[in-house]
Amino acid sequence: MRPEDTSPEAWAVFLDLQRRTPPAEKIRRAMSLSKTVQLLSEAGLRRKFPEATDREIFLRRVRLTLGEDLFRKAYSTELT
Numbered sequence: 001m002r003p004e005d006t007s008p009e010a011w012a013v014f015l016d017l018q019r020r021t022p023p024a025e026k027i028r029r030a031m032s033l034s035k036t037v038q039l040l041s042e043a044g045l046r047r048k049f050p051e052a053t054d055r056e057i058f059l060r061r062v063r064l065t066l067g068e069d070l071f072r073k074a075y076s077t078e079l080t
Contacts, residue, residue: 002011018026038061045060046052052060063071 002008006014041061041064042057045057049056049060059075062075066074
């Protein structure tokens with residue numbers, strides 16, 4: 001579905017590039033974007049909790065990712 005702010009011509013170019021991109025490259029890009037989001041999330045948590053240890057930052061990010069219920073089941077830990 002073409003975004004409203006993208007011309008049909010630009011969308012056609014984008015779709016053509018997507019069709020030509022090998023699956024392995026698509027996976028590599030997705031993994032890279034995922035890592036970037038993780039690092040940005042951790043940076044935000046470090047700004048919010050400057051005294052937190054690396055482990056606490058990890059646990060806070062995991063809790064954001066998994067949600068409270070699954071986090072508690074997986075880690076049996078509560079952060080304040």
